[in-house]
Amino acid sequence: MTTEPPSPGISISKTAEPSTLDVSVGPQHPGSGHCRILIRVDGDYIVSADPDIGYVHRGCEKIAEYRNYVSNIPHLERPNIADAIHLNWGYVLPIEELQGVVVPPRGKYISTIAAEMNRIMSHLYGLAIMQGVFSGHTTIFMWAFGDRDLFIELAEMLTGARLTYSFLVPGGPRRDLPFGFEDRLSRLLDYFEKRLVEYDRIFFSNPSVIARAKGIGVLKREDAKKLGVVGPVLRASGVKYDVRKVEPYGAYADLEFDIPTFEEGDSYSRYLIRFEEMKQSVRIIRQALEKIPKGPIARKAPLVAPEGEATGRVESSRGEITYLVMGDNSDKPSRVKIMNGSFRNLIALPFLVRNVHVADMPIIYGSLDYWPVEADR
Amino acid sequence: MSQVSLSREEAIIGKLKARFPEAIEETKIDRARRVTIHFEKDHVQEIAMFMRDELGFDHVKGVAGVDLPTQKKIEVLYFAGSYSNAEVQDFIVILKAQLPRDNPIIASVVSVWESAHFHERETFEMFGVKFEGHPDLRKLLTLDNWEGPPPMLKDIKFPEMGQR
Numbered sequence: 419m420t421t422e423p424p425s426p427g428i429s430i431s432k433t434a435e436p437s438t439l440d441v442s443v444g445p446q447h448p449g450s451g452h453c454r455i456l457i458r459v460d461g462d463y464i465v466s467a468d469p470d471i472g473y474v475h476r477g478c479e480k481i482a483e484y485r486n487y488v489s490n491i492p493h494l495e496r497p498n499i500a501d502a503i504h505l506n507w508g509y510v511l512p513i514e515e516l517q518g519v520v521v522p523p524r525g526k527y528i529s530t531i532a533a534e535m536n537r538i539m540s541h542l543y544g545l546a547i548m549q550g551v552f553s554g555h556t557t558i559f560m561w562a563f564g565d566r567d568l569f570i571e572l573a574e575m576l577t578g579a580r581l582t583y584s585f586l587v588p589g590g591p592r593r594d595l596p597f598g599f600e601d602r603l604s605r606l607l608d609y610f611e612k613r614l615v616e617y618d619r620i621f622f623s624n625p626s627v628i629a630r631a632k633g634i635g636v637l638k639r640e641d642a643k644k645l646g647v648v649g650p651v652l653r654a655s656g657v658k659y660d661v662r663k664v665e666p667y668g669a670y671a672d673l674e675f676d677i678p679t680f681e682e683g684d685s686y687s688r689y690l691i692r693f694e695e696m697k698q699s700v701r702i703i704r705q706a707l708e709k710i711p712k713g714p715i716a717r718k719a720p721l722v723a724p725e726g727e728a729t730g731r732v733e734s735s736r737g738e739i740t741y742l743v744m745g746d747n748s749d750k751p752s753r754v755k756i757m758n759g760s761f762r763n764l765i766a767l768p769f770l771v772r773n774v775h776v777a778d779m780p781i782i783y784g785s786l787d788y789w790p791v792e793a794d795r
Numbered sequence: 796m797s798q799v800s801l802s803r804e805e806a807i808i809g810k811l812k813a814r815f816p817e818a819i820e821e822t823k824i825d826r827a828r829r830v831t832i833h834f835e836k837d838h839v840q841e842i843a844m845f846m847r848d849e850l851g852f853d854h855v856k857g858v859a860g861v862d863l864p865t866q867k868k869i870e871v872l873y874f875a876g877s878y879s880n881a882e883v884q885d886f887i888v889i890l891k892a893q894l895p896r897d898n899p900i901i902a903s904v905v906s907v908w909e910s911a912h913f914h915e916r917e918t919f920e921m922f923g924v925k926f927e928g929h930p931d932l933r934k935l936l937t938l939d940n941w942e943g944p945p946p947m948l949k950d951i952k953f954p955e956m957g958q959r
Binding site for chain 2: 471472475477479480481484515642643644645646652657659664665727728729731738740742744753755757761762764765794795
């Protein structure tokens with residue numbers, strides 16, 4: 419890159435090589451948060467890319483050392499408002515492990531239902547903005563965003579908030595299923611399954627989408643393993659790895675579902691994998707609604723955690739989130755470390771946009787479903 | 796937890812101890828599927844290589860720093876995981892090394908685990924740990940004009956965030 423950092427906004431600067439130019443893309447809001455990518459182009463081809471992140475860094479890990487365990491929940495789920503339940507759950511699991519609190523079965527089922535609803539909402543957001551708008555497809559943007567709102571309304575009914583729920587605290591979820599919730603949710607799933615067929619027709623089987631995304635940004639299986647990418651990006655490259663199966667938490671051990679994988683590893687298979695995961699989420703919610711046991715939803719957990727450390731993980735919409743929580747016999751954690759899907763998938767971006775057309779960069783970026791705020795924390 | 800369910804954890808510890816009798820200082824089975832290994836910092840690359848090639852831990856989930864001001868140490872934690880080896884896919888092996896707080900230097904593992912690239916950059920920035928041999932050790936998250944000490948150290952407080 420150039421010796422002087424380019425100024426913010428779009429800027430172009432000359433490089434030592436006469437045929438190449440450095441272009442600064444960002445730090446405008448590309449659909450999920452602010453980040454900048456410095457690319458070096460040779461004509462229409464990207465020679466190299468250097469992601470410059472941190473525009474939305476807010477020091478979550480530092481703040482967490484000064485708040486008590488429960489008041490950490492609202493701010494630790496803020497980094498990804500599209501996927502708040504998973505950020506919340508991953509943080510709560512190690513605290514429960516430290517305290518030795520076991521969530522009652524009904525609580526686990528309610529958490530699982532909320533998490534899978536959140537997965538559908540997050541994938542719909544990705545489908546609308548990251549995949550729809552970035553490939554210039556406005557119909558799927560309107561459709562997916564409209565349907566996402568129906569799930570948001572039900573999430574509000576369950577948790578009291580539309581996006582940032584703070585629904586899970588150590589010990590279990592905050593609320594039981596409200597009256598009439600099961601009925602409304604299963605009717606919404608009936609509707610949503612019909613919509614998925616239409617999504618396929620208008621977007622996934624659309625020749626213009628296929629022409630735009632197929633064969634673009636191929637991440638081979640060995641590269642995916644080497645780079646340590648997670649979640650849908652990993653599974654689209656043919657690695658069958660999902661925390662819900664590998665280390666079941668919540669009610670996932672009791673429920674039947676498949677882990678969809680694709681062999682191609684291109685942008686189109688990363689689009690499709692989220693589509694297949696939404697179908698599996700519908701299946702999980704239906705089973706959970708059927709099997710949900712009666713009984714208490716939560717246990718009382720102490721406000722203090724004993725000395726020690728615990729590592730917990732969940733499968734979020736963007737891949738595995740691992741939390742390290744260290745306790746020191748006080749009501750505040752002495753260290754919280756967040757390792758989330760967006761930050762781990764970031765390494766794939768400079769790898770994939772090498773030697774592609776500039777116009778393919780938004781497609782690859784969108785297929786990674788990269789969420790800058792989650793990565794920056 | 797029964798002995799049987801912990802045998803896989805003990806097997807990993809046994810293999811590491813047999814190969815590095817000097818470098819492994821302390822081992823702990825936190826619970827099923829979680830193993831913590833304390834090792835001597837000079838052997839980080841050999842241990843990483845052995846973990847990757849012999850035990851199948853092909854990526855790191857993260858690299859974390861922990862500041863221990865009372866012991867005048869900075870701890871570096873590597874969270875190793877596996878995609879390739881189906882037997883240990885569900886494991887997280889936490890490799891821990893202690894570095895002196897006034898001069899924290901450790902060899903980079905990027906040549907072994909490419910996935911550590913951005914995690915090491917973050918730990919360098921937040922804790923001041925110098926990863927020798929890292930291809931591109933630059934600041935990542937903080938502002939370009941941040942000139943203070945590494946912000947995650949315990950003695951750095953931000954009063955505007957309510958930290959006293």
